[in-house]
Amino acid sequence: MPDCWARWGWVDPPMSVFIKAFTGCLLVLATLLVGPAVAGELPSAAxxxxxxxxxxxxxxxxxxxxxxxxxxxxxxxxDPHTAAVRPEDPAIFHFPLLYWAGDRAPPRLSDTAVANLRQHLSTGGTLIIDNVGRAEASAAFDSAVRRELLRIFPQPLQKVPPGHVIFRSFYRLEQALGRRADSRDLEGLRVGGQFAVLYTRNDLQGALARQSIGGFAMAVVPGGETQRESAMRLAVNLLMYALCLDYKDDHTHVLYLLRHRRGEDGP
Amino acid sequence: MNEVWHDHIEWALSWPWSARVAVLLLSAAVLGLTWLNVRQVASLRRRAVLLGLRGSTVVLLLLVLAQPSWVSVSQHLASARTAVVVDRSASMALGKADARRWDRALQAAKALVGDGSVDLYSFGETLEPAKNWQELAKRRPDAEGTNLAAVLRGLASLRRTAPWKAVALISDGLDNAGVRARNPSGATSLDADTLSDLRQLQAPLHAIYVDDPEPVRDVAVAAVRVSSFGYTRTYVPVAVDLEVSGLADVSGSLTLQLSDNGKTMVTQQVPIAGPARRTVELEFQPLHVGTHILEAAVVPLPDEVTIANNRAHVGMRVVRDRTRVLHLAGHPSWDTRFLRTHLKGNSSIDLVSFYVMVGQGAGSMVSAEDTTLIPFPAKEIFEESLSGFDLIVLQDFPFGPFNLEQYLPQLTQYLQGGGAMLVLGGPQSFGAGGYAGTGLADLLPVEVARTANDGGWVGGAQKLTVTPIGAGHPASLLGRDAQESTAIWQKHRLVGRNSALRPRQGSHVLVTDPAGEPILAVGELGEGRTAMLASDSLWMWAFGADVDTEGDSNREVQRSHYHRLFEQLSAWLLRDPDLELLRIDAPGEPVPAGKPLSVGVQLRDGAGQPKAGAALRYAVVPLAELKGEAATDHNGPTTDPRGLATLRLDGLEAGAYLAVVEAEVDGRRQRASAAVIVAAERIEAAQVQPSDRLLQLLAKASLGTVYAGRAPSGGLPVPPVDRREGAMLADKQHTDLWSRPEVLLLLVALLCGEWFLRRRWGLA
Known part of the structure; x- marks a missing residue:
């Protein structure tokens, strides 16, 4: 909001909410008009x-x-806008964080796509894979993903340790839940010391998706809304990890958090 | 005196055997040829005469070549004598008016003169003979040095004409020309050089130690001890040795100050009461790499006998072991992520990061119990720890929410004192982040306008233009030279930039958008440096997100430019010596006044090649008088083809100075400075407290004795081996026989005679 509006008192708090909502609608409209990202354009810095x-x-x-x-x-x-890109499209380099969801076996990735993803993930990109099988994790998607990942990096997925910084990059989390709770763990691939690929089999997307009128699109089982909140927190942590990496492993943070747990005063 | 003569001839022929044989063969050949030549002469007498003349010539030549000389040797018995040597250095003038050390030394010398076999000398830096005690007494104790080694060597050379029965050295023991340095405190025996000098005397050295009946009032900084090198921003222990005397009746404390390149770093009160010799432990934090000259000084007390010893200097080299970076980000972003990766990837960087993780409206959705958030320790960082960082990075950091205003004095002091700050832009920084009109804006290399129609932020792709200064500036140099660097910059773009920024006077804008709006600028603030980059999209370079043509190699090149830019920026901000085009090399130790003092200068162009023929300007400013930037008011030499030059700074008085040199490279002024310390010329005046330590060592090594204050009433003891009255001394006199004119005339006569007879007898 421009400073001058508030300084001259032209906008009171309810009005500012209205303006925000109006601006949001305009942005959604603009997104629809512009469509997904196009290769060759510069990305947004956001x-x-x-x-x-x-x-x-x-x-x-x-x-x-x-x-x-x-x-x-x-x-x-x-950025409230999201984008869709094909893995073989050089435009994936506009988006350091990629999300890959599926409920069935995806087609085999082209060699160009494999090379693109390898380059993307090797130089700081992050890929979050979500198994969105309806009743349970899709075995077909699961095996296809593992196969394609082996083409990208010749190493199998490994379990993300419970104490890993991903579980405290923002929220303190004990488990990685989604719309389902088939597994409490995350799996991942380490590239250059960091997890460049993270894989959840619990349909994270299902816990986050909303209907057009605003409500959540799907029920979360078996934990209900508590589990949904946990899934949202995981989503926040995943993005925070992609942006901050091991920031929460810094000595200053660890020291403070340990003190805090023991009831001492922090810095 | 009995005298014995002995004469003989000495031959100086020192040729090798092969040369001697060759000469003899040549002589025989000449005689043989002569014989063949004179065989045609019928008369036997004539043949004999001619052969005799030629033979005589050859023999005479051989004698000349052998260089004979007549040596007359006379041996005589010389009387052994006692050398009485009195110290007349300036320190001997100390003491009360009626009982100076010099006066007491004269009395001791007078007591030894009695038996008539005494040679008198005084000494300072050299040995000075005196005919008698009256002449010695007229001398003044004002020599500007004390050189015991010169005394020993001088006496040893005099021994050739008269052996020494004993040597009496009357002194306060304050050598300052090498013996003291070679035999530091704690040494139990003399060093080899001094022992060798002492043995040349072949006589015992007795010392009469002249101290003060009442200690003189003085505080001396005897030494400053520090490691020869240290690390930036790492505390360095410094030991200051103090010598306090004559202050038993004075209470209170001494004010001890430790200065680094003329800037006072530590002030400490030291109680006067205590041991006469003590060591005070201090520590200081060097901020810059390079030469640091430390000065420990005690504020003079009233009635001190001298204040020349109230300060001492020592030099040390400071290097950077690790770079400590404080990274403050206004929010997590791709820009913070890739910068963190860059910084963490450098093993020589210690990174401390604080990111603002929560937005203003998070409310109850983010509780301390559920999250790992910690409070931003602004007070701890800005008030306690700031000086421990080499570089502060503010990345899209808003001004308001964290009360930066209250910490601006600390931040300003940090920068003025040599710190470095890099401000990276974004929608929350500069004008958009509320910097306008604040003290933070005053620290930046750009001015931030208070209002802007665009809110201080402009979106969209931004093409980049390198300014003439930026083309070759080390902070923005992305290629091997200015031309390549300019081309690289023009290939890259950014998305979004901070607007309403104006160049600040004295700063340099290196990169702009096509309209001339600053994108990258650098400036200096006091001894510190700042840089700003008005965008938050540099991460796209790190990720290879913006390339003209597709392909991994282009992305890799773009990534390398990202890392190169931050390396160059960091190196420039941290004053990396390798990045400075102009470098000067000043002596790392204090230079005594009056000695030649030179400062080396090295100049390179933007491409790193030696810059020849560049005119230098310079200034030498006393550090105590330095205010702001010193103007270079002297024309210096020009650089040679190797880009080198030497500045002669002779004639400076004792004190600490800042030598500033300037040169112009590619239209841009280069400036470098270094501290220079000129030590007091009169080292003698700095040593006040008498010490018998050296005298004890000298006497012990020569089987002598040290007497306190006065000569022994029974005269100096002489070891049994030297109880004889004298020694046989030989005198040689050489007279060269071969170089006399008679020899030359005889040679000419022989040759002319032979020639005349040959002509007369019809021979060729």
């Missing part, structure tokens, strides 16, 4: 989520909800 277009699953609603929660809870200036 944090913008992009999803890999390899199947019929469209996670736009979930990603927008994800962005909304992140903007609400953290200082991350996430």
């Amino acid at each position: 944090v913008r989520l992009a999803w890999l277009k390899t199947s019929t699953v469209d996670p736009t609603s979930a990603l927008e909800s994800w962005v909304q929660e992140v903007r609400l809870r953290t200082s991350i200036q996430a």
Whole structure:
């Protein structure tokens, strides 16, 4: 909001809410008009989520909800627009964070896509993979993802240790839940000391997706809304990890948190 | 005196055997040829005469070549004598008016003169003979040095004409020309050089130690001890040795100050009461790499006998072991992520980061119990720890929420004192972040306008233009030279920039948008440096997100430019010596006044090649008088083809100075400075407290004795081996026989005679 509006008292708090909502509508409209990212254009400097277009699953609603929660809870200036890119498209280099969801086996990635993703993930990119099988994790998607990841990096997925900084990059988390709770763990691939690939089998997208009228699109089982909150926190932590890496492992933070747990005064 | 003569001939022929044989063979050949030549002469007498003349010539030549000389040797028995040597250095003038050390030394010398076999000398830096005690007494104790080694060597050389029965050295023991330095406190025996000098005397050295009946009032900084090198921003222990005397009746404390390149770093009160010799432990934090000259000084007390010894200097080299970076980010972003990766990837960087993680409206959705958030320790960082960092990075950091205003004095002091700050832009910084009109804006290399129609932030792709200064500036040099660097910058773009920024006077804008709006600028603030980059999209370079053509190699090149830019920026901000085009090399130790003092200068162009023929300007300013930037008011030499030059700074008085040199490279002024310390010329005046330590060592090594204050009433003891009255001394006199004119005339006569007879007898 321009400073001059507030300084001259032209906008009172309810009015500012209205303006924000109006601005949001304009932005949504602009997104619809502009459409997904196009290769060759410069990316936005802001944090913008992009999803890999390899199947019929469209996670736009979930990603927008994800962005909304992140903007609400953290200082991350996430772009409300999301983008869809094909893995072989050089435009993936406009988006350091990629999201790949599926409920069935995706088609085999082209060699160009594999090379692109390898380069992307080797130089600081992050890929979050979400198994969005309806009743349970899709075995077909699971095996296809593992196969394609082995083409990108010749190493199997490994379990993210419970004490890893991902579980405290913002929220303190004990487990990695989504719409489902098939597994309490995350799996990942380390590249250059950091997890460049993170894989959840619990349909994170399903917990975040909203209906067009605003309510959540799907029920969360078995934990209900508590589990949904946990899933949202995981989503926040994943994005925070992509942006801050091991920031919360810094000595200053660890020292303070240990003191805080023991009831001592912090800095 | 009995005298014995002995004469003989000495031959000086020192040729090798091969040369001697060759000469003899040549002589024989000449005689043989002569014989063949004169065989045609019928008369036997004539043949004999001619052969005799030629033979005589050859023999005479051989004698000349052998260089014979007549040596007359006379041996005589010389009387052994006692050398009485009195110290007349300036320190001997100390003491009360009626009982100066000099006066007491004269009395001791007078007591030894009695038996008539005494040679009198005084000494300072050299040995000075005196005909008698009256002449010695007229001398003044004003020599500007004490050189015991010169005394020993001088006496040893005099021994050739008269052996010494004994040597009496009357002194306060304050050598300042090498013996003291070679035999530091704690030494139990003399060093080899001094022992060698002492043995040349072949006589015992007795010392009469002249101290003060009542200690003189003085405080001396005897030494400053520090490691020869240290690390930036790491505390360095400094030991200051103090010598206090004559202050038993004075209470209170001494004010001890430690200065680094003329700037007072530590002030400490030291109680006067205590041991006469004591060591005070201090520590200081060097801020810059390079030569640091430390000065420990005690504020003079009233009635001190001298204040020349109230300060001492020592030099040390400071290097950077690790770079400590404080990274403050207004919010997590891709820009923070890739900068963190860059910084963490450098093993020589210690990174401390604080990111603002929560937005203003997070409310109950973010509780301390559920999150790992910690409070931003602004007070601890800005009030306690700031000086421990080499570089502060503010990344899209808003001014308001964290009360930066209250910490601006500390931040300003940090920068003025040599710190470095890099401000990276974004929608929350500069004008958009509320910097306008604040003290923070005053620290930046750009001015931040208070209002802007665009809110201080302009979106969209930004093409980049390098300014003439920026083309070759080390902070923005992305290529091997200015031309390549300019081309690289023009290939890259940024998304979004901070607007309403104006160049600040004295700063340099290195990169702009096509309209001339600053994108990258650098400036200096006091001894510190600042830089700003008005965008938050540099991460796209790190990720290879913006390349003209597709391909991994282009992305890799773009990534390398990202890392190169931050390396160059950091190096410039941290005054990396390798990045400075103009470098000067001043002596790392204090230079005594009156001695030649030179400062080396090295100049390179923007491409790192030696810059030849560049005119230098310089100034030498006393550090105590330095206010602001010193103007270079002297024309210096020009650089040679190697880019080198030497500044002669002779004639400076004792004190600490800042030598400032300037040169112009590619239209840009280069400036470098270094501290220079000129030590007091009169070292003698700095040593006040008498000490018998050296005298004890000298006497012990020569089987002598040290007497306190006066000569022994029974005269100096002489060891049994030297009880004889004298020694046989030989005198040689050489007379050269071969170089006399008679020899030359005889040679000419022989040759002319032979020639005349040959002509007369019809021979060729």
